[in-house]
Every structure is written in C-alpha cells, then in structure tokens.
Amino acid sequence: MIIFIAGATASGKTALATILAKQLNTSIVSADSMQIYKGMDIGTAKETDEILGVRQYCVDMISPKENFTVVDYRNVAEKAIIDIESQNKTPIVVGGTGYYISSLMFEMSFGFGTNKSSDIRMDIEQQYNNNGIDALYSELERLDPDSANKIHKNNTRRVMRALEIVKTTGIPYSKQDPTDKYIRDDILLYILSSSNRAKRNDRISSRVEYMFQRGLQGEVESLISSGVEFDMQSMHGIGYKEWQGYFNGKSSLDDVKDLIKKNTRSYAKRQDTWFNNKYEIAKFIDVEDQNDLTIDKIVQEISNYNIK
RNA sequence: GCCUUGGUAGCUCAGUUGGUAGAGCAAUGGACUGAAAAUCCAUGUGUCGGUGGUUCAAUUCCACCCCAAGGCA
Numbered sequence: 460m461i462i463f464i465a466g467a468t469a470s471g472k473t474a475l476a477t478i479l480a481k482q483l484n485t486s487i488v489s490a491d492s493m494q495i496y497k498g499m500d501i502g503t504a505k506e507t508d509e510i511l512g513v514r515q516y517c518v519d520m521i522s523p524k525e526n527f528t529v530v531d532y533r534n535v536a537e538k539a540i541i542d543i544e545s546q547n548k549t550p551i552v553v554g555g556t557g558y559y560i561s562s563l564m565f566e567m568s569f570g571f572g573t574n575k576s577s578d579i580r581m582d583i584e585q586q587y588n589n590n591g592i593d594a595l596y597s598e599l600e601r602l603d604p605d606s607a608n609k610i611h612k613n614n615t616r617r618v619m620r621a622l623e624i625v626k627t628t629g630i631p632y633s634k635q636d637p638t639d640k641y642i643r644d645d646i647l648l649y650i651l652s653s654s655n656r657a658k659r660n661d662r663i664s665s666r667v668e669y670m671f672q673r674g675l676q677g678e679v680e681s682l683i684s685s686g687v688e689f690d691m692q693s694m695h696g697i698g699y700k701e702w703q704g705y706f707n708g709k710s711s712l713d714d715v716k717d718l719i720k721k722n723t724r725s726y727a728k729r730q731d732t733w734f735n736n737k738y739e740i741a742k743f744i745d746v747e748d749q750n751d752l753t754i755d756k757i758v759q760e761i762s763n764y765n766i767k
Numbered sequence: 768g769c770c771u772u773g774g775u776a777g778c779u780c781a782g783u784u785g786g787u788a789g790a791g792c793a794a795u796g797g798a799c800u801g802a803a804a805a806u807c808c809a810u811g812u813g814u815c816g817g818u819g820g821u822u823c824a825a826u827u828c829c830a831c832c833c834c835a836a837g838g839c840a
Contacts, residue, residue, distance in 0.1 A: 468804080493804055503804085528801045558803045569801045609798085614807040617799080624800095635800050656795095697804045721793085726804055732797060 464553045466651030467730040469662040476553040486514040488539045490554025493696040496523045501675045502698030523693035533562040557733035568635040571628045605633035650734045650741045697722045
C-alpha cells in the first residue's frame, strides 16, 4: 500500500503526515516542486528531518541553478518509494504539487520520451522568438488538430510542447495515455481541503509573516549572491520571484510581503481546482473540522484498508 | 456657523449633453501529459449617499438633509 497526502498550501499537510509517519514508523516522500531545491528553506516552509523526527525523501536534492522537471521528479520519487517499501514500510507521499502526485499515480507518457534539447525543440523556440506564436499555432492545427483545439493559443508553452511532440515522435500529443490509468491499485489518497476561505487566507498571512520573521530576505539575498538569478526556474517560486521589484528599488518590503500573500492565495486556489477535480479515489478531509482531522480515525481507516 | 470639493462594484476611479453604468486592481470559477509555487482561459446588478421636486423617464437637472476631506470664522 501507498499513502498520498495532498492539499493546498497552509492546510497542515506536513503536520498530519509527520504524525502519521511516526505512528506507522515510516518515511515521507515529498511531492513539492520547490522544496527539491537546496538553500530554499524559509520560503518553501521546509523543515529538517531532525525537527520533524521523520526521514523525508525528495527534499534538498538539487541546486537552485538547475532545471528540474516532473519526469526527473518521478524518477527519484519512484526510487524513494522502492527504497521505503524494501524496508517493509508504507510510503507516505506528501505535497502540494498536484502534477508530481499524478506522475506517481497514473501511467503518463510525458511526450513519449522526447529529448528536451533536441534540434526540433531549438528550432521551435527560435521561430517563436522571431515570429511569435501564430505560425506555430497554425502548424499545430495542421499536424495535431485535436491538441490545437484543446490548447489555447496564448498558452505558448503548451502550444510549443505539443508541436515538439508531433514533430519529433510523429505521434500527436493528444494521443498520449489517458490520465485515468492508475499505476497500482493499493493507493490511499487523502486531500486536505478547507471549507472556510477566510480562515485559510488568515493562515496564509501568518505563514508569510513567519517567513519574514525567520529571515526570508536574508535567504533570498544569499541565493542571489551565490549566483542564482531571477530568470532561473527555482526563482519562479512564490516567496522568491516577488523580491525582484525590491532589489530594483521599485517596491517596498511591504509591497513584497503583500504580493507574496496574494500570490500564495491564488496558488492555493489553483491547487484547489486541481485536487477537487482530478482524483476520483480521493478522500477529503476538512481541515477546519477537528473531527475530520483526528489521527486515530485516519489510522483506523488505513488498517481497515489493509484488511481489505 | 459659513464656503469649497467629493460620496458610483470589495478598493481606486471613469461616465451618462436626462433613456438605470464601465475600467484597472482585488475576488471567484476552470484547464493542466518533460518549466506546474509554472503556464493559460473565463466571469462585472451595483438601493450610482438619503428624501422630495421637475419630467413620459433622474444616477445625471433642482431643493433640502446626511457623511467625508480641506478652507474661513
């Protein structure tokens, strides 16, 4: 069996997973696209294994100067899962990056093994930089009309990717495996959700305040001075990208703080729509309802599941 | 007490030479197959401060009142 705990930011995933991991004497696999980066701790609300008292996989794995993709994630996370299971333990995957969670749950093709640095890819990017998206979109309409139909023209990143896939593999993007084929049938998925938007927003605010207290500014400064730049993938994370204006002298510290709060709120909303609509097997736990959150109840459910 | 300028969407404001109104931001919903904390899409009814008056018709014009900011006493 494998347990997944997902949910929007500030829903208390880590706390719940930690208690559960201790009870089950097992380890955690993080599914978080930002905690993967070394040196990005405060802004990602990362905790050390020592503080949690639980071993975490897939945290602090790569330099903030490197790129990282879902497929990279899936590779390392699958190894982590195998490692935990080889100790006869039940892995607990915890995180807010829905895409990463899906990559472990469904059989996904991710572009049939295309190579991200192929000539075709370079050529497409070149064309986009020179002529914009129109011609590329028309080409996609010709080669893979189904995808063109589903992908909005303004979503240039997806338009280019779809085009790259048909052109390099000959198979349309729209023909990839459907995302309803589960990799295994012993999955237990809990989604932490909030029935009270105002309360969650308050939690987000105090979480951001806490990050500032812990020295978020210093963390960003030391990333910058170690050569990390704002156009790198890692710096697109919330809590980091917002500092650009401050270092340009265009915005105040309060501006930065408010922006981070706002971006976190809308991120949580995006997570909601993902988690609410993607998984039929999900069991929802309302974090505003203490009865729902009772750990005994969850442990009971897990052991019932094992008997089945 | 008097004068001036305001009162329109959650906020900042525009506008209607009289035919019940629209931008930005915020907010809300949605999509997601190798950048996903990314990327993208969709959504604007609000006693136009209140009460009367003029008018076929008032948020718009008139009168009085209330509130806010500034000025004079």
